[in-house]
Amino acid sequence: MTPLLSLDAVDHVFADGSHGLRGCSLGLERGLRHALLGANGAGKTTLLQHLNGLLRPSAGTLRRDGQPFDYSRAGMAELRRRVGLVFQNPDRQLFSAQVEEDVSFGPLNLGLDTGTVRARVASALEAVGLQGQGGRAVHHLSFGQKKRVCIAGVLAMEPEVLLLDEPMAGLDAAMQVELEALLDRLAARGVTVLLSTHDVDFAYRWADRIHLMAAGSCIASGPAYQVVRQQDALRAAGQRTPSALALHTLLAERGVLAGDHHPRSVEAVLDALRALPTIHSGAPST
Structure with missing residues (x-):
């Protein structure tokens, strides 16, 4: 399948001569959930900005539906x-005084009529759980609410593709659960989602595809359950083995669970253990 968006051997050199990307190649398959993992400075944000056209390659090619992109x-x-x-820091993206004004900016720039814009704004605010909040002042919102306004604006x-730079950063546990549910709903609607994260457990649980980055290059890409088994690539990307995989591997080695399954979370491993028949030991003889 031809990727919806792809980078082909892309380099990016900043004005000061430093390299953001080095021969980076990565493809986004349509309709899947993608997670981008790498240490700070690996080039994750630079890659996202290339996929959105905010940055242009110093060398290499951005492709859309397999064709070189026309800038x-x-x-x-x-x-x-x-x-x-969607940027990591919402204050980089919000510029209107009111929520509704900010969310309507993009559709208005598309030249849509007023009725269509209002309908899109209402739908987007409902999708992020901010229905009825359109008249609120942006500077009165919490950090998590500002992030949701940014997502609503996009x-x-x-869009066909939603890129999110560290979307879970700065959110409490409850807000992270809400955001994950939103991303699941968008993926179910066919939106291709790529997010950067440092949380390998979340990436393994949530993503269909995982991409590992190190020193400006994508060093591994593929189905989540395959990529997390590439120990050398994980280490190079500054990641550890996901807790669910480590626990399941240990239990499989000891014959407790079958080794041919791929539970994606610790809770899924525990569910597998709960499903095992209970072994009752007899009382010790005296």
Whole structure:
């Protein structure tokens, strides 16, 4: 299958001569959940900005549906419509005084009529759990609420691809659960999602595909259950083995659980243990 978006041997050299990407190749298959893992400075944010067209390759190629991307004004407008990017820090993305104004900015720039814009804004705010909050002042919102407004602003554009840079950063546990549920709903609607994260347990539990980055290159890509078994690549990307995989491997080695299954969370491993028949030992003889 031709990737919806891909980078082909992309380099990026910043103005100061430092390298953000080095021969980086990565493809996003349509409709899947993708997680991007790597240590700080690995190039995750730079990669996301290339996929959205905010940065242009110093060498290599950005492809859309297999074709080299056209960086003309029309091409850029189409890419930004189809590919939405949510920054890690919401204050970099919010610029309007009110929630509704901010969310409506993108659809208005598409030239949509007022009725369509209002409908998209209402739908996007409902999707992120902020229905009825359109009149609130942005500076009165919590950090987590600001992140949700940023996501709503992107969703109002109705993109095919949603890119999120460390979306869980700064959120408490309850907000992380809510955001994960939102991402699941978007994926169920066919939106291709790529997010960067440092949480290998979350990535293993949530993603269909995992991409590992180190020193500006994507060093491994593939189905989540396969990539997390590449120990050398995990270490190079500054990651550990997911807890669920480590626990299941240990139990399989001891014959407690079958080794041909791939539980993706510790809770799934515990469910497998709960499903085992109970062994009753007899009382010790005297």
